[in-house]
Amino acid sequence: MKKIVVVGSSNIDLIMKMERLPERGETVSGSDFFKVFGGKGANQAVAAARAGGNVVFVSCVGDDEDVPQMIRNYSDNGIDTSFIFQEKEIASGHALIMIGANGENCISVAPGANSMLSTVKIQQAFSMIEGAEMILVQYEIPEETLKYVIDIAASKNIPLVCNFAPAQEFDFSYLSKISTLIVNETEAGFLSKMQIRSESDVEMAARFLTEKGVSRIIITLGEKGVMAFDKTKKFYVPAFQVDAVDTTAAGDTFCGSFLVALVEGQEIQPALRFASAASAIAVTRIGAQPSIPTRDEIERFLKEH
Secondary structure (H helix, E strand, C coil), X not given: CCEEEEECCCEEEEEEECCCCCCCCCCCCCCEEEEEEECHHHHHHHHHHHCCCEEEEEEEECCCCCHHHHHHHHHHCCCECCCEEECCCCCCEEEEEEECCCCCEXXXXXXXXXXXXXXXXXXXXXXXXXXXXXXXECCCCCHHHHHHHHHHHHHCCCCEEEECCCCCCCCHHHXXXXXXXXXXHHHHHHHHCCCCCCHHHHHHHHHHHHHCCCCEEEEECHHHCEEEEECCCEEEEXXXXXXXXXXXXXXXXXXXXXXXXXXXXXXXHHHHHHHHHHHHHHCCCCCCHHHCCCHHHHHHHHHHC
C-alpha cells in the first residue's frame, strides 16, 4: 500500500462537557470529564489509518504515565510508530477542552514534548519520509521543523499537504512548495489578512493564496460545507446535515481521510465528499480520536446519504 507520512503533534486531551461555555470570570459546574488522546498530528494520523491508509506517524512525546497507552493506541489503529520519539523530564503535549451543548468548544494547548520535535529527529526519520507517497503536516510543531519537512518534500517531489492550524505567522515563500493547503475560514482569513463573511470573501482569500504559489487550497466552512480551488477550477461540496455534539476533531478527521482518498486516486470532488462524510460522523461523537470513524462507517454513511 502507498505510504502516508504524518509529521505532527501528540496530545493528551482533558475534556469538560458542559451545558454552556462560561463567560469571562465565570465558573460553570456540573460538567462531565473525559481524558482521551488528541493532538492535530495524532488525530490526522488516526483518521488516515481508520479510513484505510498505510500510515507512519512521526512525533515526539514526553515521559508521563499515559505515553505507553498512547503509543499502543496508535499501534492498535495500524499506525507505524517507529519514529515516535520519547523525551525524558518533560510532559507530553496537553490540551484543555471545554465543549458546550451544541458542540462549540474552547481549547488551550500546552505543547510539551511537541516542541522537541527537532530537525535532528526528522533526519533520523528521513528514510521513511523520503519513501512517502504523500506527507501531511500541521502547525503544532516548531516552525523550523515544519519548514524542514516541506523542504524535504519539495526536494523529493513528494506531494505535501499542510493543514495550516493553528494559524500563526509563516514565511509565505514556502507556500509554493505546498501541493495542497487546508484551512478553515478563520485560518484563511488570517493568511489573507481579511475577514471571511461570505462566499465571495472565501473566493477572494483563495485567489490571494493561489497567487502566493499554492497549487490547491481547500477551505472548510463547517456546517456550510467545503470549497476547493486550484489555479483554474473551483469545487464545492455541501456539508452533511447531522446533530453535532463535539466539533473538536472535525478538521483533523477531514484532513486524514482526504489524504487517503487522494492516495487511492480519487478525483478531487469525490475525495472532498469522502472526507466531509468522515468529518460529519466525527462531530456526532465526544472526544478527538474516539470520534474518528472507520472506513466501513464512512462508506456506510455515504450510501445512506
